[in-house]
Amino acid sequence: MFPLLYLMTIILVISLIGLLAAKIAESVNIPTTVPLILIGILMRLIVDRLGITELIEFANLFINSGILFIMLVSVLFLSGLETELGDLKRVAKLALMLGTVSVLLTVIFTGVLMYIGLPLLGMEIPFMIALFIGVMIAPTDPASTFIILERTRVRKYIKDVIMNAAAIDDVIVTILATLLTLMLTAETVSLEALVIKAVWMPVGGIAIGVLIAYIFSYLMVYVFKREVELQIASLAALALTFGLAELTDASGPMAAIFAGIIMANSKYFSKYLPVISAKNRRMLLTFWRNIIFFLEAIVFIFLGLSVDIDLLMDVGLLGLLVGAIVLFIAKPLSTLLTTEGFGISPRESFFISWARINLSTSAVLLAFAYAAGEWMQLVINITFLVIVVNTLIQGLTVGKVAKILGLEVAEEDIELVVKREKLLTIIRVISEHRDKGLIDRQLANNIIDEYMSELEMLETQISAKISSLEDTIEGLRARIAALDAAVERLKRLKEADPATSSIVDEEISSILREKRDLESELKRLLVDKRRMEELIGGVHG
Incomplete structure (x- = not known):
C-alpha cells in the first residue's frame, strides 16, 4: 500500500487530469464524466502493462469505500439546490410521471427484454438479475443532461421537463435498487416488510430532508454570515441529513434532494422559515458544483481504473445489445406511454427519451452491485459498457436529433x-x-x-x-x-x-x-x- 503522502499526490494529480478532461469534453459537447472514465480505462491498460498492482488495489478500495454513496447524495443535494419551484409548477405533473412511471416502465421493459432476448445469444440470467441491471441503467444523470441541454436549442418547457424528471427518477431508482438489494440478499423477505420499507423510505426521507432544511435555514440566516461558514454549514447539513436517513432506514437520496429544494426555495415558505438570500443561494450553487466536479474527477477516473478490461471485453456484444434495448426500445416506449395525454408529440417524446442521459447516477448505483452475488461482475460490466457507449452516442447527437426532429428553436x-x-x-x-x-x-x-x-x-x-x-x-x-x-x-x-x-x-x-x-x-x-x-x-x- 502507498504511503499517505503518495496517495494524496495521486489524488491531486488525478484531479488535474480531470480538469484537462473537462476542457476536452467541453470542446466536443459531451459530459465531463465520459473522458474521465476513458482516461481511467487507459490508465488501467498502462498499469496492467507495468504491473503496478498496488494502484489497482487502491482504486478498488477507494471505489468500495462508500465514496459512491457520498457522491450520489451530493449530486442529489445539488439537484435540489438547482430546483426552482417557480419553474417546477409548469412541468410538475409531467416531470413526476416521467420520474416515476416512466422510469419504472423502463426498468420493466429492459428486464423483460433482456430475460427473453439474452438466451438467443446463449446466455440465460435470472429475471431478478435482469431487473437489477434495468435499475442500474434506468436513471437520468441531472448534471450530464444539463450540460448537453444547455447547448441544445429546444424550447425551455422541454428542458424543464427533462431536468426536473431527472432529479425525481434518481431518487426513485435508488429506492428500487435498495428494495431489490433486500430481495436478493435476504434469505426470506415478506411482502408486508417490502411494502412498509417502500413506503417508509420516501416518506421518512422527505421528513428528514425538510427537518434539516428548516434547522439549517435558521442557522444560515441568523448565525452564519460569512461565505466559508455557510459552505461548511451546507456540508454539515448534508452529512446530518444522510446520517439520520441511514440510522432510520429512510431514503438518504430522498432526504438529500428535499433538503436542497427547501433550502433553495425558502422564499416560498417564508411563513415558516427564514429566507436564504438569492446571493447566498448562488454562492452555495457554485460551491456545490465545484465539489461535484472534484468528486467526479476522482471517482470516475478511479472507476475506470478499477475495471477489469478482459472481463469487460468478454461482455462487449452483450453490453452493446443491452444498450440498444435501453436506447431504442425501453426508454422511447416508456416515455411515449407516459407523455400520452400531456400534449407532447411523438417527436418530442422521442427527444425527451434521447436526451435523458444515464451516467453518474448509474455509475454510483454500482455500489449496490454486491447484491447480485455470483452475477455481480456481469452487472458491473454491462452497466459500465452501457453508460459509456450510450452517453457517447447521446451526448454527441442530442443537438442533431433535435434538428432532425424539427424541434430546434431559432436563436x-x-x-x-x-x-x-x-x-x-x-x-x-x-x-x-x-x-x-x-x-x-x-x-x-x-x-x-x-x-x-x-x-x-x-x-x-x-x-x-x-x-x-x-x-x-x-x-x-x-x-x-x-x-x-x-x-x-x-x-x-x-x-x-x-x-x-x-x-x-x-x-x-x-x-x-x-x-x-x-x-x-x-x-x-x-x-x-x-x-x-x-x-x-x-x-x-
Missing part, C-alpha cells in the same frame, strides 16, 4: 422567450414585495405598469411573427391547391387526347415534385407557428 426566438420570462419574473417579484408591504404600493404599481407595457410590446412582436407566418402558410396552401387543380386539368386533357399522354405525364410529375417541396415547407412553417404560439402562451399548449 432569435430563444432570445424572445428569455426576455419574456425575465419580465414575468420581475413583475411577479415586485407584486410579491408589494403584497407583503416591503415596497410602496403606488411605486410598485407604477413599476409593474412599465414592465407590463414592455411585456405587451414583446408579445405584440411575437404576435406579428405569428401573423406573418400565417400569411405565408395561407399563400403556400393556395399554391398547393392551385397545383392540385392544374394536375386535375392535365388528367382531363390526357383523357380527352391520349396522344398528349407522354407530355402530360412529364408535366404532372414536375408539378407533383413542386407540390412535395411546398408541402415540406408548409410542414416546417406550421411547426414554427406552433412554437411561436407556445412561446406567447408561456406553457405547453
